[in-house]
Amino acid sequence: MALADTRFLPRERFQTLLDALIERGFRCVGPQVRDGAVVYDTVTRSSELPVGKHDMQGPGTYRLEDAGHERMFAWANGAQAIKPHLFPAREPLWSAERGGAGSIEFTPHSAAPEAVAFIGVRACDLAAMQIQDHVFLHGPYPDPGYAARSEALFFVAVNCSHPAATCFCAATGDGPAATHGYDLVLSELDNGFVLSAGTEAGNAVMAQLELDATTPAQTQAVVAQGEASISAQTRSLPSRDLRDALFNNLEHPRWDAVAERCLACGNCTMVCPTCFCHAETEEPTLDGHATTHLREWDSCFTTGHSYIHGLQVRADIRTRYRQWLTHKLGSWHDQFGRSGCVGCGRCISWCPVGIDITEEVAAITGD
Amino acid sequence: MQHPYTPYAAEVVDRIQESRSVFTLRLRFCDPQVQARYRFAPGQFNMVYLYGVGEVAISIVSDPEDEQLLDHTIRAVGRVTRGLAELKPGDRLGIRGPFGRGWPLTAAEGSDVLLVTGGLGCAPLVSVINYIMRRRRRYGRLTVMQGVKHSDDLIFRGRLERWRNVPNTQLILAADQAAPLWPWHVGYVTELLGDIQIAPKHTHAMMCGPEGMMRVVIRELEQRALPDDAMFLSMERNMQCAVGHCGHCQYGGRFVCKDGPVFPYSEVKELFGVKGL
Secondary structure (H helix, E strand, O other): OOOOOEEEEEHHHHHHHHHHHHHOOOEEEEEEEEOOEEEEEEOOOHHHOOOOEEEEEEOOEEEEEEOOOOOOOOOOOOOOOOHHHHOOOEEEEEEEEEOHHHOEEEEEOOOOOOOEEEEEEOHHHHHHHHHHHHHHHOOOOOOHHHHHHHOOEEEEEEOOOOOOOOOOHHHHOOOOOOOOOOOEEEEEEOOEEEEEEOOHHHHHHHHHOOOEEOOHHHHHHHHHHHHHHHHOOOOOOOOOOOHHHHHOOOOOHHHHHHHHHOOOOOHHHHHOOOOOOEEEEEEEOOOOOEEEEEEEEOOOOOOOOOEEOOEEOOOOHHHHHHHHHHHHHHHHHHHHOOOOOOOOOHHHHOOOOOOOHHHHHHHHHOO | OOOOOOOEEEEEEEEEEOOOOEEEEEEEEOOHHHHHHOOOOOOOEEEEEEOOOEEEEEEOOOOOOOOOOEEEEEEOOOHHHHHHOOOOOOOEEEEEEEEOEOOOOOOOOOOEEEEEEEOOOHHHHHHHHHHHHHOHHHOOOEEEEEEEEEHHHOOOHHHHHHHHOOOOEEEEEEEEEOOOOOOOEEOOHHHHHHHOOOOHHHEEEEEEOOHHHHHHHHHHHHHOOOOHHHEEEEOOOOOOOOOOOOOOOEEOOEEHHHHOEEEEHHHHOOOOOOOOO
16 A cells, blocks of 8 residues: 555544554553543543534633534644653653762663554644654753653544634644644544555554545545635734744833733643743652652743742743743744744633733734 | 763762852762763853752863862852752762853963953853963963952952962952952942953953843943954853753743853844843
8 A cells, every 4th residue: 555545434443443553552542521621641442532522712712512413523622632741741850869878879760662642633733743852852962751752652643624713723834734743644524534644654554444445525525624624714823934023022012911911820831732841840758868850841931930049030921921922933943943833722722811822923023 | 871861979079168158069970980081161060969959050160171070169049059058078969061062262262361250250250260371371361350249259369369460361350349458449340341451353251240240341342342252151041951951041042051151242142131031
């Protein structure tokens, strides 16, 4: 089977895809409904997926509702997808023990590679993961834990068919269709999925399922659905590099206006699939004989983030919001050769006061 | 490859009280192989780890050719440094490093060197003075300008005494507040910049201290026609990982930990002076 081949997987046979992956030793991690939101966790049965659910998102709003159909992926995203798996919110880095005569013994923590198949990830999530790969792996000091967890992954991507009102991946160029970074990609239609493979591993799984070739009508439906999910996106960001536009406006009055609304809660940074800031902390045992050095997600909105010997470089919310936005869309280009935004819109939905990054950018850059 | 986040154990060989709150720890790695392969350049820093408490970024003040000992001069100001101040010879701690880009000492060979420090900023430049003193003929005129808040904060007095008697070397000290019999200037050290000789075509200026002080120095040196890429400054930001992953030390698009801490002014000019970055 050539990589460009497309096959049709009827909905009632979706379980065979999960089974084929589980049989190959993968733990499947996929979307499911929990506490009124889509979350990613271990999944073994296709019935656990968010069947018939749709998400209503807006500034400060996220609601799941019954869609009145049987589709499994008719929603845009939840608060998280891949990031917490590769870059856990809290993770031990090393531990130290007191030995005889005051000696200290350091032991690095090693993460064991685990074969994980991600089911239903979106183009924006894959793009975000590639950005985080750049942060943690592509430098003189690759992160061994992140590297181990990246080793044995399999990605079953889904082309987005139901973007939320908060989505703008078409503007950032990261979606709604997945173009690379997956092993298998699905387009969901009313009665099943059009599949194609992006890697030999994906191709082998697809071959094992012994599927029929797609019909011209199915292919056409996929194309039409893809176009519709682009034109359905109402928000956007300017496609140009915004670095200079932002850094030339560091004293724009809009920073004061947004600071009036921003609570500096850090939600946007917690749900952002590319935010990588983390703090190192120490957890000694009560008897003092051992201690664990951890890292946990931090946010440029916290008071401690810019602390140096008794002073905060960014003491007010204005400079913290400005740091976040100028980094994400501006200085990110200097560091990693692209913007740090993949257009997933999570920061808009999960902001408790509904601050909209696209609106702030438009106001500051005049676009 | 060494795990980039895990320190090596080191032993406090000696501890010197430099002033009321400033002390120097002289350290040696517990593993002789680690000690043997450890190399650093002046201006680079280590993450110094206090058992059970955490790490802090501290510049290295010893000479890079000293293969036996590693010196860190530290002010007891926060949770980790106050704990480090309690360590005694024989105690152990952790060292991870060296990290970052140091001072342009090779590029500065053959030229005059002007060092300006303020506050406790002298520590990262002490390694430069030591380095130049050991290779004095390779450099032209050396001018050391150091400002302290109070004359009691002046450290390394013995070394300063020795340095001021070296030929072609000028030492200028200032204290915002001075105790009786302070023989030097009372006021900001930057007030004395007008008095010094600068050959703008062959001078490397290196500075370290509060950003406000460095702004004043840069403004004065610009007026004296020193080019932007002949001025170097050591920047300071929160640092936790030291390898460009944790995000705290960002300064615009630069990571102070790995792109700095020493920057030519030309690289940071765009943002230098903007508050809150």
